Amino acid sequence: MSREASAWVRPLAWTAVLLDGFDLVVLGTVLPVLLRDHVWGLTPGTASAVSTAGLVGMTLGALAIGTVTDRIGRRKALIFAVTAFSACTALCALAPSAFVFGLLRFLAGLGLGGCLPTAITLVTEHARAGKGGSATTTVMTGYHVGAVLTALLGIGLIPALGWRAMFVAGALPAVVLVPLMVKFLPESEVFEAVAARRERPSARDVVRGLFSGGFLRATIAFWVTSFMGLVLVYGLNTWLPEIMRQAGYQLGAALGLLLTLNLGGVAGLLVAGFAADRAGIRRSTITWFLAAAAFLALLSVRLPGFGLYAAVFLAGSFVFSAQVLVYAYVGRTYGDALRATGLGWAAGIGRLGAICGPVVGGALLSAGIAYPWGFYAFALIGLAGAAGALAVRTGSAAKNPQRTVKVRRG
Known part of the structure; x- marks a missing residue:
């Protein structure tokens, strides 16, 4: 594999992990507005249920996608995870009820749960010998950068455009990220060697x-x-x-x-x-x-x-x-x-x-x-x-x- 192809792995994986950071903070930025404005008659109890639904989806997604990744490859799994998460996140902006909102959060969690383990696997397998630790931690800075940027985005975006705009903003990176992954993200040589055998x-x-x-x-x-x-x-x-x-x-x-x-x-x-x-x-x-x-x-x-x-x-x-x-x-x-x-x-x-x-x-x-x-x-x-x-x-x-x-x- 060329050095040019490998150079795409870390930035693309970093951006995928940033989406995990977005999800860590986004619900916390919109729930105060949903509760204050009595959107869908939301209560603290139903808000907790919605939050839990997303985390349950992430749990199941992580458990499933790791196994799938060892079957179909790291590249396909990461592209699918990002696409699924972003599509369901965009639909959250159109949710007509708390039940649909919670269901979409669950489905988004299924995709998002696969982003982190698959991204780390790709980066680990493309890292130079003895540099796996720093490669992993560098990519995971995207998680906290995503959390900080989302909190700052909420401060400016929600008063101007409303809470739904946050979920549109969370889905927009996929418009650029997914085509870049399709074109430039290489498969792991480790996986290709196993597949060849x-x-x-x-x-x-x-x-x-x-x-x-x-x-x-x-x-x-x-x-x-x-x-x-x-x-x-x-x-x-x-x-x-x-x-x-x-x-x-x-x-x-x-x-x-x-x-x-x-x-x-x-x-x-x-x-x-x-x-x-x-x-x-x-x-x-x-x-x-x-x-x-x-x-x-x-x-x-x-x-x-x-x-x-x-x-x-x-x-x-x-x-x-x-x-x-x-x-x-x-x-x-x-x-x-x-x-x-x-x-x-x-x-x-x-x-x-x-x-x-x-x-x-x-x-x-x-x-x-x-x-x-x-x-x-x-x-x-x-x-x-x-x-x-x-x-x-x-x-x-x-x-x-x-x-x-x-x-x-x-």
């Missing part, structure tokens, strides 16, 4: 491979770690402003802390990739979760202005990049025949944590103990993530993952 395992055998050949312990440990990581990501993004308000900070300062948290995430990803390539992916993942736990615990202490923003920035740096290091770790642990499936299932199980994170924060707020106990709870979750990464072990058979699945020739 006609050694494509069935979907059942690919999934079974995650639990055999020495991978059982690693698979479960990755699921635990990914779950804990996304509890932190979604719990903090959803409730940090309200927790800080409960602590006595003004709303403007609380929203500023949320922006600081995500800016720290972008910076942390660049440092984490550098560390993973030099110190090793396992050691870096464990260290990042431990550091995340330490800075989350520190937020339970009332700090002076600069110290508070510095602590939140560092917490974001370690929390968000710890989760991305999990994906890089998965990509290095499973071999060519299982990589996309392993990433898809780790991301899918992790999405359950994305559902639980806001629930945990909401329960602590309802009980009136989110500050300081919420930060202690999140710190414990960070420690659980470190323990999960520490537990990753693979048996000797896992050194040749192609032998862990049955292949169908012809």
Whole structure:
């Protein structure tokens, strides 16, 4: 494959991951308007159901598309995922009822759930030897850039054009991105080599491979770690402003802390990739979760202005990049025949944590103990993530993952 063709992989994958960042924030930007204007008679309860529907769709999409990617190829799977997500997101702007809106969010989630694991698989397989960690973390900066841009877009777009315009804006990138992917996105040479040998395992055998050949312990440990990581990501993004308000900070300062948290995430990803390539992916993942736990615990202490923003920035740096290091770790642990499936299932199980994170924060707020106990709870979750990464072990058979699945020739 030419160097020119490979050069397209990272920017196209980065843009696809940016859509995941869009989805992280977009519902939070439009729900206050929907509730305030009583659109469709929406209540906080039905709004929570709509939010959960999207996350359930992402979970199922991640679980399914990883396996599909190991069957049909990374290129086709990513193009399909982006197209499906963007089409359903555009239709959200036309939704006539809360039920249809929730259904479209679910269907968009199915496509979006496949973007992240497939994009990471492609980037990992096109990365230079020893640079897989930094390639993964660099691409995942798109996630936080997308979240920040969407929040800023909401500030300017919703007052001028209304909430529906946000979903039109979220679908527009596909008008340019999908044709570029069709024309320029190359298939992974790893997948092409497997296809050329006609050694494509069935979907059942690919999934079974995650639990055999020495991978059982690693698979479960990755699921635990990914779950804990996304509890932190979604719990903090959803409730940090309200927790800080409960602590006595003004709303403007609380929203500023949320922006600081995500800016720290972008910076942390660049440092984490550098560390993973030099110190090793396992050691870096464990260290990042431990550091995340330490800075989350520190937020339970009332700090002076600069110290508070510095602590939140560092917490974001370690929390968000710890989760991305999990994906890089998965990509290095499973071999060519299982990589996309392993990433898809780790991301899918992790999405359950994305559902639980806001629930945990909401329960602590309802009980009136989110500050300081919420930060202690999140710190414990960070420690659980470190323990999960520490537990990753693979048996000797896992050194040749192609032998862990049955292949169908012809």
